[in-house]
Amino acid sequence: MITFWVAVLALSILLYVLLDGFDLGVGILYGFTRDEGKRRDMMNAIAPFWDGNETWLVVAGVVLWGAFPIIYATLFSAFYIPLVLMLAGLILRGVAFEFRNKALHLRWVWDAAFAGGSLLATFMQGLMVGALVAGLPISHGNYAGGEFGWLSTFSVLCGAGLCLGYLLLGACWLVRKCDGEVQAGAYRLIPALSLIALAVLAAVFIFALRDHLQVLGRWLERPYLFLFPSLGIAAGIGLILSVHRRRELAPFCLVAATFAAAFCTFAISFWPYMIPFSITIDAAAAPHASLAFMFWGEGLFVLPLMLIYTAISCRVFHGKVRSQSDSY
Amino acid sequence: MHITALLLSRLQFAFTISFHIIFPSFTIGLAAFLTILEALHLATGRPTYRVVFEFWLKIFAVAFGIGVVTGIVMAFQFGTNWSELARVSGPIQGPLISYETFMAFFLEATFFGILLFGRTRVAPWLYLVSTAMVALGTTLSAYWIMVNNSWMQVPTGYALVHGDLVPDDWPQILFNSVVWVRFPHMLLASYLTGAFCVAATGAWYVLRREFNAEARVMLRMGLILAAVLLPIQLFFGHLVGDYVHDRQPVKFAAIEGRWHDEQPAGEVLLAIPDPAAETNHYQIKIPVLGSVIGSLSLHSKEVGLTDFPRADRPPMVIPFFAFRIMVGCGLAMLLLAWVGTYLNLKERLQRHRALLYLIFWSFPLPFVAILTGWFTAEVGRQPWTIYGLLRTADAVTPILATGTASISLVVYCALYTFIGGFGVLFIYRLLRAGPGGRLALPPSSTHGRQPPLGDEPFIATESP
Numbered sequence: 196m197i198t199f200w201v202a203v204l205a206l207s208i209l210l211y212v213l214l215d216g217f218d219l220g221v222g223i224l225y226g227f228t229r230d231e232g233k234r235r236d237m238m239n240a241i242a243p244f245w246d247g248n249e250t251w252l253v254v255a256g257v258v259l260w261g262a263f264p265i266i267y268a269t270l271f272s273a274f275y276i277p278l279v280l281m282l283a284g285l286i287l288r289g290v291a292f293e294f295r296n297k298a299l300h301l302r303w304v305w306d307a308a309f310a311g312g313s314l315l316a317t318f319m320q321g322l323m324v325g326a327l328v329a330g331l332p333i334s335h336g337n338y339a340g341g342e343f344g345w346l347s348t349f350s351v352l353c354g355a356g357l358c359l360g361y362l363l364l365g366a367c368w369l370v371r372k373c374d375g376e377v378q379a380g381a382y383r384l385i386p387a388l389s390l391i392a393l394a395v396l397a398a399v400f401i402f403a404l405r406d407h408l409q410v411l412g413r414w415l416e417r418p419y420l421f422l423f424p425s426l427g428i429a430a431g432i433g434l435i436l437s438v439h440r441r442r443e444l445a446p447f448c449l450v451a452a453t454f455a456a457a458f459c460t461f462a463i464s465f466w467p468y469m470i471p472f473s474i475t476i477d478a479a480a481a482p483h484a485s486l487a488f489m490f491w492g493e494g495l496f497v498l499p500l501m502l503i504y505t506a507i508s509c510r511v512f513h514g515k516v517r518s519q520s521d522s523y
Numbered sequence: 524m525h526i527t528a529l530l531l532s533r534l535q536f537a538f539t540i541s542f543h544i545i546f547p548s549f550t551i552g553l554a555a556f557l558t559i560l561e562a563l564h565l566a567t568g569r570p571t572y573r574v575v576f577e578f579w580l581k582i583f584a585v586a587f588g589i590g591v592v593t594g595i596v597m598a599f600q601f602g603t604n605w606s607e608l609a610r611v612s613g614p615i616q617g618p619l620i621s622y623e624t625f626m627a628f629f630l631e632a633t634f635f636g637i638l639l640f641g642r643t644r645v646a647p648w649l650y651l652v653s654t655a656m657v658a659l660g661t662t663l664s665a666y667w668i669m670v671n672n673s674w675m676q677v678p679t680g681y682a683l684v685h686g687d688l689v690p691d692d693w694p695q696i697l698f699n700s701v702v703w704v705r706f707p708h709m710l711l712a713s714y715l716t717g718a719f720c721v722a723a724t725g726a727w728y729v730l731r732r733e734f735n736a737e738a739r740v741m742l743r744m745g746l747i748l749a750a751v752l753l754p755i756q757l758f759f760g761h762l763v764g765d766y767v768h769d770r771q772p773v774k775f776a777a778i779e780g781r782w783h784d785e786q787p788a789g790e791v792l793l794a795i796p797d798p799a800a801e802t803n804h805y806q807i808k809i810p811v812l813g814s815v816i817g818s819l820s821l822h823s824k825e826v827g828l829t830d831f832p833r834a835d836r837p838p839m840v841i842p843f844f845a846f847r848i849m850v851g852c853g854l855a856m857l858l859l860a861w862v863g864t865y866l867n868l869k870e871r872l873q874r875h876r877a878l879l880y881l882i883f884w885s886f887p888l889p890f891v892a893i894l895t896g897w898f899t900a901e902v903g904r905q906p907w908t909i910y911g912l913l914r915t916a917d918a919v920t921p922i923l924a925t926g927t928a929s930i931s932l933v934v935y936c937a938l939y940t941f942i943g944g945f946g947v948l949f950i951y952r953l954l955r956a957g958p959g960g961r962l963a964l965p966p967s968s969t970h971g972r973q974p975p976l977g978d979e980p981f982i983a984t985e986s987p
Contacts, residue, residue, distance in 0.1 A: 242639075242640065243636040243637075243639070243640045243641075244636065246591060246631075246632040246635065246636065247629065247632040247633050247636065249591075249595070249632075250624070250628045250629055250632050252595070253595055253598050253624050253628060254621075254624055254625070254628075256598045256599060256602075257598060257617065257620050257621035257623075257624045257625075258621055259602075259617075260601065260602065260609060260613055260616070260617035260620060260621065261613070261614075261617030261618040261619075261620070261621040262617070262621075264609055264610055264613020264614060264617050265610060265613075267601075267602045267609055267613060267617070268602055268606035268607070268609040268610040268613065269606070270602070271599060271601075271602025271603045271606065271609075272602060272603055272604075272606040272920040272922060272923065273922075274603075275603050275920075275923065275927055275931065276927060276930065276931075278599055278603055279603070279930070279931040279934055279935075280934075282595060282596050282599060283934055283935075283938055285592060285595060286592040286593070286595075286596070286938055286942065287938070287942075289588060289591065289592035290588055290589060290592055290942045290945075290946070292588065293584055293585050293588040293949075294585075294588075294942075294945055294946070294949060297585070297949040297952065297953075298945075298949075337921060337922050338922055339922075342924055342926070342927050481613060481614040481617065481618075481689075482614050482684070482689045482690070484614070484689060484690045484691070484693070485614040485615070485617065485618050485689070485690055488618050488690065488693050489618045489621060489622075492622065493621060493622055493625035493626065497622075497625040497626055498625065500629070501625060501629040504629045504630065504632075504633040504634075505629075505633070507633060508633045508636055508637075511636075511637055511641055511644055511645060512636070512640065512641075512644070
C-alpha cells in the first residue's frame with residue numbers, strides 16, 4: 196500500500212512538472228513577445244490544457260495529505276512564504292486566460308499577470324525543490340529553519356534552473372502545436388536555452404560541492420545513480436539533433452525525458468527519505484485504513500480514469516493551433 | 524484584541540473560503556442549468572436554447588476560472604496555516620479531500636476544456652455528455668467537501684491512536700445522516716443560486732425590452748425551478764436544524780439566542796444579544812414555539828448557553844444574526860419565486876414592472892443566504908475545529924510567526940480583491956451585452972470538420 200501511494204505521488208509530481216511545465220514555460224515565453232498574433236497563438240496552444248495540467252499539482256498535494264499527512268503538515272508549513280507566492284502566481288496566470296479577452300483597455304495588466312505569474316510560480320517551485328535538496332532542519336517533527344530558512348544561493352539557483360527547464364518544455368510545446376513564426380522562433384530559442392540551462396546546472400553542482408550537501412554522499416554510496424544523469428545528457432544531445440532536423444514531436448519528448456531523468460535522480464537519492472535525512476516514507480505514511488480506503492476507490496478506479504481524461508483532452512485538441520500571426 | 528498568528532490565520536481562512544464559496548455555489552447551479560439547456564436544444568432544436576446556453580457558458584467560464592484558482596489555495600492552506608489539524612486528522616480528512624480531487628477536478632477540467640473549445644471538434648451528443656460531466660464533477664466536488672465538513676461538525680467513525688484521529692469505520696464517515704441532510708442542503712442552495720441569477724437576468728432584459736425570446740426562457744426556467752426547489756430547501760433546512768439540536772446543543776442555543784434552560788421554550792425572533800450580561804435586549808419572542816421547533820413538542824425542555832462553560836461557547840452574536848439573515852433571504856426568495864411563477868403562468872408577469880424589478884434585484888439573496896448559512900455552521904462550531912476533539916487554538920501551525928501570517932493575509936486580500944473586482948466587472952459586462960453573436964457549428968459528418976469561426980479567438984484547428 197505504501198509503495199503504491201509513493202508511486203502515485205511520484206507519478207503525479209512528474210506529470211505535473213511535465214504538463215504544467217510546458218504551459219508555465221509558454222507563459223514565461225509569452226512575456227518576451229509583443230506581437231498580438233503570436234501571443235494569441237501561444238495562448239491558444241495551452242488554453243484547453245492548463246486547467247487539467249494544474250490539477251496534477253492539487254493531486255500531488257492531496258495525496259501527500261491523505262497518504263503522508265506528516266509530510267504535508269511539515270513541508271507546507273515550512274515553505275509558507277514560497278507557497279503563498281507560488282499560489283499567487285498561479286492565481287494571476289490562471290485568471291488571465293479568461294480575463295485577457297474580456298479586458299477592453301487594461302489588456303496589458305493581464306498580459307503582465309500571465310507572464311509574471313507563470314515566472315513567479317515556476318521560480319518558487321524550483322526554489323522549494325532546491326531547499327529540499329539542500330536539507331530542511333527538522334526538530335521534534337517540526338520545521339526549525341526559521342521564516343527564511345529556505346532562502347539560499349543554492350535554492351535561488353535551483354529556481355532559475357527550473358525556469359529554464361520549463362522554458363525549454365514550453366518552447367518544445369510551441370514547436371509541436373504552432374507553425375509559422377511562432378514555431379520558427381521556438382526552434383531558434385531551444386539551443387540557446389539548452390546552453391544556459393547547462394551552465395546553471397553546472398553552477399548548481401558547484402554550489403552543492405561547496406556546501407558539502409549530504410545528497411552528494413548518496414551518489415558515492417550508490418554509483419548506479421549516475422545512470423540517470425547520463426540518460427539526461429543523452430536526451431539533451433538528442434534534443435539538439437532533433438531541433439537541427441526540425442522535428443516537431445521529438446524535441447518535446449526528449450526534454451520530457453531529461454526531466455524524467457532528473458526526477459529519478461532526485462527520487463533515488465532521497466530514498467527512503469521523503470524529507471531528506473529526517474523523515475522516512477514509512478514514518479510518514481498514514482495508517483493502513485487510510486491508504487486502503489484511498490487505494491480501493493481512487494487508486495484502482497479513478498486514477499486510470501484521470502489518465503484517460505488527460506488522453507481524451509489531448510485527442511480532442513490534437514493538431515496545430517491555427518496560426519494568427521500572419522493575419523495581424 | 525491581541526494580534527496573533529492564530530487570529531490572522533482564522534481571518535485568512537474565513538476570507539479565502541468565503542470568497543471561494545461564492546463561485547462554486549454559482550457554478551454548481553449553472554452547470555446543471557447548462558446541461559438542461561443543451562439537452563432541450565438537442566431535443567427540440569429550438570435555437571433560443573442554444574443562444575441562452577452560449578450566453579451563460581461565457582459567464583460560467585469567468586466564474587469557474589475564479590473558483591478553480593481560489594480552490595487551489597484551499598488545498599494548500601490546511602498545510603500552511605493549520606498544520607496541527609492536517610497532522611492530527613490527516614488520516615481521515617486527507618483521503619476525503621483527495622477523493623474530491625481525483626473524482627471531481629479532472630472530470631471538471633477536461634470536459635470544461637471541451638465545453639469552451641470543443642464545439643467545432645466533437646459530435647453534438649458528446650458535447651452534451653461533456654456538459655453533463657462538468658455538472659457531475661461540480662456535484663461530486665460538493666459531496667466530498669460536505670462529507671469532510673460534516674465530519675468536522677460531527678466526528679464519527681474514528682479512533683484515537685497516539686493522539687491522532689485515524690479512520691475506524693469509513694461507511695459511517697461517508698454515509699451518516701448528517702452528511703445526507705447537509706449535502707442536499709448545500710446542493711439545493713447552489714441550484715437556487717443558479718436559478719435566481721438566471722431569473723434576475725431574464726427580468727432585467729424584460730425591463731429593458733431586449734432579447735425577448737431569451738429573456739422569457741430565462742425568467743420562466745429560473746422562476747419555476749426556484750419555486751419548486753425552495754419548499755424542499757426549507758424542509759432540508761429544518762432537518763439540518765434537527766441535527767444541530769441533537770449533536771451540537773451549544774450551537775443550537777447560540778442560534779436560538781437562548782441563554783437559560785426553558786420549559787417549554789420560547790422562540791426568539793429578533794433581539795440584540797448581550798453576551799457579557801448573558802441576556803437579550805429588545806427581544807421579540809413567541810412562547811412555546813422554541814420547543815416545537817427544537818423537539819416537535821409543546822412542553823420539552825430546551826437547553827440554554829449558560830449550561831456550557833464560557834470557554835466552550837461560540838461567539839454567539841455571529842451565528843445568531845447570520846442564521847436570521849439566511850432564513851430571511853430564504854423566505855423572501857420563496858415569496859418572489861411563487862408570486863413570480865404564478866403571474867408568469869398567467870402570462871401577466873410582463874406587466875408587473877415592480878415585481879420584475881424585485882426579481883432583478885433579488886440576485887444577491889442566494890449568495891447572502893449561502894454565506895450566512897456557512898457563517899452559522901462554522902462560527903457556531905467554535906471554539907472547536909473538529910467538534911469536541913480539536914480546538915481551533917490547537918489546530919494552527921505551531922511555528923507560524925505573526926509577521927509571516929500577516930504577509931499571506933495581505934497577499935491574499937489584495938489578490939482576491941483584484942481578481943474578484945475584475946471578475947465581477949467582466950461578468951457584469953457580459954450580462955449587460957446580453958445573448959447574441961455567431962454560433963460555432965459542430966463538425967459535420969460528411970466532409971471532414973468544419974473550419975472554426977473567425978471571431979472566436981481561442982479555437983484551435985486541425986492540421987491540414
